[in-house]
Amino acid sequence: MKQIRIGLLGMGNIGTGTYKTLEMNKALITANTGAELTIVKILEKDLARKRDVRVLPEQFTQEPSDILESPDIDVVIELLGGIEPATGFMLTAMNNGKHVVTANKAAVAANFDKLTNAARSNSVMFRFEASVGGGIPILTALTAPLLANEYEEIRGILNGTTNYILTQMEENGLSYDSALKAAQDRGFAEADPTADVEGHDVANKLSILISLAFGRRVPPENIPTEGITKLTMRDIETAAVDGGKIKLIASVKKRGNDIEYSIKPTFVPNDHPLAGVRNEFNAIFVKGNAVGELMFYGKGAGPLPTGSAVMGDVIEIARAVLR
């Protein structure tokens, strides 16, 4: 049996979800790849945390080079979050001939060219399906089975926190503050929710979608971005009277030879498929000049959905390595 040896950078929520996905579906994943996938080394300081997975103390290291420079690692999964040191670690891994998988939208959006060029020049694979839409396989769809299309438009609900807040305001009449608190209580929002509610998280994701679907680099900070903090119950009620809902929509649209993009609270009529996307779910609506309208719907965050996307990328790499 061929072996694919994985080094994991970071074992917080998403790292644990990834580990758990592999542990839970190990036999299936082995059958699907024709190789045994094993997480042999984990860069993580917090050894005390309760993780509910079987992990041995000797799997942990606090020395990045034990993974990035080890000849015993084939694939590096980067789940540290943040632009640095994550980007530097990924570049080092690729320069050392390792394939890289990440869920890190901030690093991919900030360093798209640097990272994809490093993959090309080192003849390794660099995959980041989990960075947009969590478990929804939107990046694979855009970059493989839909490639016969010219993309005309992409519109997405790309942040579960804000969609949960808006759904609670609309369906249960909660104020913005109460809905935010409910999201925090259910683990859908951070203690400091700024990145979510101001749309910065979405900007990273839209930047990545624009790169893949339109071949342009638009840094997240150059995308006109308006969050949901100024929305009132009155806005939500007015939308309901007008037969629709307010959603935080990230959009990019072809306009002649150029593209237009923005992130802002937007009226969505009730008969549009994006209107039915409730609570913490995400959805991406795509229009191609051959396929017409498509929508992809699912959980945009969470340890196991994200773990599904990360391990999907690793399986894809394992199959390519074995070919």
Place this chain on the structure above:
Amino acid sequence: MKQIRIGLLGMGNIGTGTYKTLEMNKALITANTGAELTIVKILEKDLARKRDVRVLPEQFTQEPSDILESPDIDVVIELLGGIEPATGFMLTAMNNGKHVVTANKAAVAANFDKLTNAARSNSVMFRFEASVGGGIPILTALTAPLLANEYEEIRGILNGTTNYILTQMEENGLSYDSALKAAQDRGFAEADPTADVEGHDVANKLSILISLAFGRRVPPENIPTEGITKLTMRDIETAAVDGGKIKLIASVKKRGNDIEYSIKPTFVPNDHPLAGVRNEFNAIFVKGNAVGELMFYGKGAGPLPTGSAVMGDVIEIARAVLR
């Protein structure tokens, strides 16, 4: 520039849509594959038909071997429909070392093992994304980015004709007969609608989904299948009162070590994402043990959406050949 030479079997609606997709997006497809894709030969008797594409008389042949046995063909696209001679043609093509792409759900469902084994033993690729869900890339999703999941359930609206009829009955109060007539007038239903309205078309698609997601062969004729012909306005109205809609749902569900499957008109509550799938659209709802709930939505039929899926498969083959 590398060349990928394609032979096309059949140039009816779907064949023309496939040809048009390639013609319309040729530059883009060349850029995305790194090769020039050309349909060099077309098996088709009807040369008189108005097709609105640029095709030369010398591209046509009426001799299958001009494609199936020609050393100048790399990929065969089969769009004849029906089990035979389509299956025999695909087997001959693969035995002659050609990759095969098809949209033919009847042939794939009837001969899944024979066709996939022929691909394996000849070391060629056999792809059939367009056979289920038209332009929706559901088969690619199930067999690549979601492979880290054990599938628990798949539920789909897999037939646009019946969904159009049900939507017209529900939204516009049409009787079954009037709604069927409206579907026929808009080109969404055949003159003889039996295969659609009795669920046989869906049975082929569900059989393929079961093969890919659960690794079992269930012939379409063994799937308990009930169409929509016995539905009345009263059923639709009762569903509305109960807060939902009647949809023709194909479903397969894991139950211990076994699976359960059926096709039948089913109550779908309004807050379920499948309830919002209107008119000729299709959608496939998937539940995986890591990713949770996903839904894929789009046009399940039509020349260009199907052409998008067929050409997506050809591009995937071209990229693999070039690697």
